[in-house]
Amino acid sequence: MPELQLSGPEADAARAAEIRQSPLAIRGLTVSYDQKPAIFSVDATIRPGAMTAIVGPNGAGKSTLLKAALGQVKPLSGVTTVYGAPLDAMRHRIAYVPQRASVDWDFPTRVADVVAMGLYRQLGLLGRFRDTHRSLVQACLERVGMEEFAGRQIGQLSGGQQQRVFLARALAQDADLYLLDEPFAGVDAATERAIIDVLKSLKAEGRTVVAVHHDLSTVREYFDDVLMLNVRKVAEGPVSEAFTTKALEAAYGGRLATAQIDRLAEAG
Amino acid sequence: MLLEALTFQLGYNATLVTLGAMLLGGAAGVTGTFLFLRKRALVSDAIAHATLPGVGMAFIVMAAVGLDGRWLPGLLAGSAVSAFAGLLSVQWLVSRTRLSEDAAIGAVLSVFFGFGIVLLTVIQTMATGGQAGLEGFLLGSTAGMLFADAVLIALGGALVLAIVVLLRRPMTMMAFDPGFAAASGLNPGRIDLAMMGLVLAVTVVGLKVVGLILIVALLIIPPVTARFWSDRADRVVLGAGLFGAVSGWMGAAISASAPDLPTGPIIVLVAFGLFALSFAFAPSRGLASMWARHRRFQTGVHLRQGLLSLAQGQPIYEPLTLRLLQRRGLVRADGVATDEGAARAARALMDERRWDVARATPEFELAAARYDGLARIEEVLTADQIAGIDARIAGPREARA
Numbered sequence: 001m002p003e004l005q006l007s008g009p010e011a012d013a014a015r016a017a018e019i020r021q022s023p024l025a026i027r028g029l030t031v032s033y034d035q036k037p038a039i040f041s042v043d044a045t046i047r048p049g050a051m052t053a054i055v056g057p058n059g060a061g062k063s064t065l066l067k068a069a070l071g072q073v074k075p076l077s078g079v080t081t082v083y084g085a086p087l088d089a090m091r092h093r094i095a096y097v098p099q100r101a102s103v104d105w106d107f108p109t110r111v112a113d114v115v116a117m118g119l120y121r122q123l124g125l126l127g128r129f130r131d132t133h134r135s136l137v138q139a140c141l142e143r144v145g146m147e148e149f150a151g152r153q154i155g156q157l158s159g160g161q162q163q164r165v166f167l168a169r170a171l172a173q174d175a176d177l178y179l180l181d182e183p184f185a186g187v188d189a190a191t192e193r194a195i196i197d198v199l200k201s202l203k204a205e206g207r208t209v210v211a212v213h214h215d216l217s218t219v220r221e222y223f224d225d226v227l228m229l230n231v232r233k234v235a236e237g238p239v240s241e242a243f244t245t246k247a248l249e250a251a252y253g254g255r256l257a258t259a260q261i262d263r264l265a266e267a268g
Numbered sequence: 269m270l271l272e273a274l275t276f277q278l279g280y281n282a283t284l285v286t287l288g289a290m291l292l293g294g295a296a297g298v299t300g301t302f303l304f305l306r307k308r309a310l311v312s313d314a315i316a317h318a319t320l321p322g323v324g325m326a327f328i329v330m331a332a333v334g335l336d337g338r339w340l341p342g343l344l345a346g347s348a349v350s351a352f353a354g355l356l357s358v359q360w361l362v363s364r365t366r367l368s369e370d371a372a373i374g375a376v377l378s379v380f381f382g383f384g385i386v387l388l389t390v391i392q393t394m395a396t397g398g399q400a401g402l403e404g405f406l407l408g409s410t411a412g413m414l415f416a417d418a419v420l421i422a423l424g425g426a427l428v429l430a431i432v433v434l435l436r437r438p439m440t441m442m443a444f445d446p447g448f449a450a451a452s453g454l455n456p457g458r459i460d461l462a463m464m465g466l467v468l469a470v471t472v473v474g475l476k477v478v479g480l481i482l483i484v485a486l487l488i489i490p491p492v493t494a495r496f497w498s499d500r501a502d503r504v505v506l507g508a509g510l511f512g513a514v515s516g517w518m519g520a521a522i523s524a525s526a527p528d529l530p531t532g533p534i535i536v537l538v539a540f541g542l543f544a545l546s547f548a549f550a551p552s553r554g555l556a557s558m559w560a561r562h563r564r565f566q567t568g569v570h571l572r573q574g575l576l577s578l579a580q581g582q583p584i585y586e587p588l589t590l591r592l593l594q595r596r597g598l599v600r601a602d603g604v605a606t607d608e609g610a611a612r613a614a615r616a617l618m619d620e621r622r623w624d625v626a627r628a629t630p631e632f633e634l635a636a637a638r639y640d641g642l643a644r645i646e647e648v649l650t651a652d653q654i655a656g657i658d659a660r661i662a663g664p665r666e667a668r669a
Contacts, residue, residue, distance in 0.1 A: 096452075108498060114444070120441060125434055125438070
């Protein structure tokens with residue numbers, strides 16, 4: 001009987017092994033801003049080498065989950081492990097793409113300088129910025145199709161170009177786990193294609209991609225796994241199993257029309 | 269007189285003051301840049317005002333144990349302690365309550381300053397003597413500057429610069445994108461604290477020269493001035509150091525060249541003068557340049573719209589458009605296009621059609637991003653690409669024919 005496997009030492013061992021291998025394993029995570037929980041007791045185990053979408057309605061705690069995983073907000077309770085170890089020991093294996101709107105784009109810096117910030121772990125406080133670093137920055141910009149913009153002041157970029165520069169900076173970090181906060185928000189179609197191509201190439205290299213995603217219509221096309229949130233976890237697993245009518249209804253409630261939900265769930 | 273002061277030939281004390289002010293200005297400009305880029309410039313005002321109770325307490329303590337209450341290192345140490353307490357109060361209010369930083373700064377600044385004034389008043393009534401001159405910390409007093417004071421400023425300034433060189437990368441990353449900096453393994457709290465520590469050091473060192481009320485000007489005005497001249501953080505830092513040093517040097521020299529000119533306020537006014545010049549005349553970000561750019565763009569838009577109207581045989585109502593076209597000999601006084609005007613109009617219409625196609629075609633996405641309604645497509649795309657676009661424009665017509 002399969003239910004029996006849910007307990008006992010063997011099951012515990014299997015679960016422990018799963019957490020050890022997982023690029024990002026979250027257990028019982030609760031984060032609260034002033035009494036109101038933003039996410040409540042969420043468990044999630046990200047599959048290595050897969051592309052996972054974190055979806056859910058506004059205020060579901062998607063970005064909060066990412067920030068808690070990165071140690072940027074302090075959880076009330078819960079444990080997060082990265083490749084089986086505490087976050088601080090594994091930070092060098094994580095690359096992060098924050099929301100584009102989180103920075104001031106009038107900051108005095110050029111595109112290449114922003115990408116070079118992704119090399120900080122290599123360079124350290126005083127390490128010299130050599131030609132190898134310069135060509136690495138250029139290679140990262142080429143991967144996102146922004147090589148011609150290296151010398152531009154960042155204030156001159158369009159929204160989509162800004163997002164691609166952020167992605168290039170994360171590429172420079174050369175990590176195993178890529179965490180992206182709404183990488184497709186407010187970008188043009190060409191940028192969306194460029195970004196998804198890069199993310200798929202990361203996956204092809206065996207890296208893990210986790211993205212907060214807001215466009216339900218592209219979940220099936222872009223991602224392997226889905227983690228559906230609405231403060232609590234609603235569903236988790238391969239898109240074909242977890243991205244269902246039932247789960248969408250539970251997560252979004254009345255916020256999506258029934259016809260819309262059916263269309264999304266059946267599209268696969 | 270002024271020339272002698274600027275070339276350090278106006279006597280021992282004036283030379284000391286001028287050198288000290290120059291070093292202080294440089295260190296303050298460099299440090300202030302990170303504060304300015306981090307958008308926390310006003311915290312320096314809270315730190316500066318919070319030095320006053322420390323000065324008063326240090327005086328009282330030193331006088332009570334029988335030392336000279338005016339011993340400068342002791343007073344500065346006291347000011348550093350209370351400035352640090354002020355800084356921690358601001359941090360605590362922001363992180364533990366719902367107060368925003370500006371409100372926390374206002375509260376801390378005024379309470380600490382008020383307390384400091386009370387202490388100074390109490391000191392005036394004490395029987396110890398030697399209390400004269402403590403008010404000099406409010407607006408600076410360089411008249412009695414000693415060689416040891418100048419050495420203190422020089423050492424403090426050099427130390428601050430060394431730490432800035434060491435921490436320039438993390439501080440720049442924190443200023444641009446704190447979330448990413450933290451994800452890269454930097455400790456945001458510690459880097460901010462280091463930055464504030466530098467500000468505190470500059471403030472304490474500068475108390476004697478410009479005083480606690482005006483030190484904030486030396487921390488903020490040079491970076492803002494330098495920002496007009498560069499779009500690169502490292503150059504803004506260098507420029508701010510330069511503007512700060514020039515302000516200190518010229519300000520101190522001017523005040524030394526005439527009797528009864530206060531050093532600190534003159535330094536600040538010189539810094540403002542540099543700011544005003546930059547604000548007006550800096551290339552690209554200056555007022556004159558922005559105005560010229562706007563005019564150029566406006567002229568371009570009017571000409572383009574006028575030519576497109578001509579090409580499509582529509583009347584031109586805007587007087588400015590008509591005037592611009594007439595002045596260039598594209599339109600006769602009665603509003604009819606000249607030969608050259610008609611030719612340019614046809615070219616403009618062609619260009620517009622090509623742009624329409626380019627902007628609708630994904631492969632030209634990067635080029636289309638440069639569309640501003642004015643640039644001719646030949647400046648952005650190659651001849652081959654334009655030929656491809658022309659084929660698309662002609663295409664459907666051939667199909668219909």
